[in-house]
Amino acid sequence: MSSRWIRTSTVAITAFAAVAAVGVGATAFDPYAASSQGAGRCPQFHVSPDGDDARGDGSRDAPWATPDKARDHIQDLGLNHERKMRCDIVVNLAEGDYPVDETIEFTEKDSGNNGHQVIYRSADGPGKANLVGAEPVTGWEPYQDGIYKAPVDLDAPFYTLFVDGDRATTARHPNRTSEDTHAPYLFSRLIEPEKEGVRDQIGYNPGEWDESADLGSYTSWPAQVTIWSGGSWSWFTDTVPIKNADVKDTDNKIILDHWTRYAMINSRSGSRYFLQNSLDFLDQAGEYYLDHEAGELYYKPAAGSMDGVTVMRPTVTTLVDIQGDTPEDKAHDITFDGLGVQYSDFVGWYRAGWTSAGDAGVPHEYPEYDRQIEMPRNRFGAVTLENTSNITLTRMHVRDTGYTGVYALFANDHLTVEDSLLENIGADGIKVEGGWPGEGDLTHAHTFRNLFIDHVGELVPGDASGIELMDTGDNTVEHVHVRHSARYGISLESRPEVVDGEQYTDNNTFRYIRIDAAGLDSGDMGAFYTYGVDNQEPHPVQNTVDQMVIGDVIPDPAGAMPDSGTRGVHMDAGGCGFAFSNVEVGRTTDQSYQSYDCNEVTNGNWEDDFDATQMQYDQIGVTDDFPFEIE
Secondary structure, three states: OOOOOOEOOOOOOOOOOOEEOOOOOOOEEOHHHHOOOOOOOOOEEEEOOOOOOOOOOOOOOOOEOOHHHHHHHHHHOOOOOOOOOOOOEEEEEOOEEEEOOOOEEEOHHHOOOOOOOEEEEEOOOOOOEEEEOEEEOOOOEEEEOOEEEEEOOOOOOOOOOEEOOEEOEEOEEOOOOOOOOOOOOEEOEOOOHHHOOOOOEEEOOOOOOOOOOOOOOOOOOOOEEEEEOOOOOOOOOEEEEEEEEOOOOOOOEEEEOOOOOOOOEOOOOEOEEEEEOOHHHOOOOOEEEEEOOOOEEEEOOOOOOOOOOOEEEEOOOOOEEEEOOOOOOOEEEEEEEOOEEEOOOOOOOEOOOOOOOOOOOOOOOOHHHHHOOOOHHHOOEEEEEEEEEEEEEEOOEEEOOOOEEEEEEEEEEOOEEEEEEEEOOOOOOEEEEOOOOOOOOOEEOOEEEEEEEEEEOOOOHHHOOOEEEEOOEOOEEEEEEEEEEOOOOEEEEOOOOOOOOOOOOOOEEEEEEEEEOOOOOOOOEEEEEEEOOOOOOOOOOOEEEEEEEEOOEOOOHHHOOOOOOEEEEEEEOOOOOEEEEEEEEOOEOOOOEEOOOOOEEEEEOOOOOOOHHHOOHHHOOOOOOOOOEOO
16 A cells, blocks of 8 residues: 655765764764774775675675674674774665565664764665565466466465555455555444354354355464454454354354454444455455465456566564663664665554453553553564664665554663654554553653654554554654554553553653544544543643644545544543644544643634644644655
């Protein structure tokens, strides 16, 4: 579901504004200036797709082939040790693709020291050096009905596919009406009155789908259901393998391998869902099916031929992992400048959080947070951080991910993501997830600046957000443009049960924000959303939002969304202690602004005295020096 109107600029970037490294003793640095310093004073290394890890020496004339080799060389010689490091160490990656079939890992041993950085940069401009977490599929032959098939070497299955830079659709029923939405859907029905609360059975009406279709019941590679569980609630989506769909069962029910987040029925509606991952559903151009057991991939091209078509299957879920040993022994002072990060995988079973408080199996002061935090198997992104400090991602192009683009889990501080383009993301663009409330402020003081985040939630529409912040404070989010999300644009969340001061969600600044085309497949939401923040009186102002424009928040009518309406700003289950100023909201199906009487609003366009001259439209969204060309 790529939007091809975004492309990397062809204008060479010849200068790079100095980036301030945040933290005690940190100094400003300029990678381009650093690369020209005298030989022998500041280590310079070179990596190229044409390089050789075994024979190269990391020089310009004999580069290595992988950033892994440069990392190991720096560590082995102790060049970044605090006794040796006197300036930035720069690893220059030449233009081209760098296949990643195993996650590239950075630890505390790869850190910068003495106020200096270890920098991995795209030497030929932003997005030119591209880390590729996928490999091409070749050997296509005609199968039938315009479908082609090819052999795939499967040490492990994969759960998303990319064709000519777009995400392909897993063969499904009913077929989607648009490449940018998931609609239309089937609706679960009540099997029998006493099963209103079931979470592992979906009732259906005969004839809603071809019951002769092979759903792989009781096999290792079954079909799946993607469902907005909860009946009329349109809050989260589960993707769950099907255990059995017994057409001989007069109850007409589908039995799932795992519980969904919510039950299938409520008083207003059944849950919206579709079936996927069966060859019998492969009837529309752009769909694919993987026969894992046979090692065969099926795809139906739009042009009727595979000539000139590039198909990429993901090889990893995480391309870059930055993880210190402990929260006290962090990876720190590492910069990634201008790198492309492209293609990563999804999972076979996805559910957002545990279903009940305490399900994590570890006692917590606020066990309700079990229902908010991602389950352990889903705590990853294309770029993943844990136990880090002063990590900078600048001028990055992160795209075509199976799950989250950038995921910062637990103990991270002073993460900077700036001047970057994130597009075609499986879940959230950027996600910061703190620890359990009341147990220590683990993640804080991040900066997210000058970002264009486009098409998020392509595989997890039910909790999609351009930027999602959970149990984290002292953050700055500015000059951000989020476009095309099934649910949120930006969200800040904790839990409503938590005592103020134990949520760690204070002192966040949001300014110069633009959000377009949010809420495309959701209800009971806001393009700007908070949940369970500052719940006790007197609600002093502890978070600010200034200069924000939200476009229309209108669901796709084909989605038949049964929930309550869409909003521009929704301060949910608390959501207090905010000062809003200069906010403009387009059309919604509910209120422009919904909140308890616990926030301050100055110059919102839902008020009679709105003054548009106070809006700084020319500064909202990305700045004029954004390093990627957008239209």
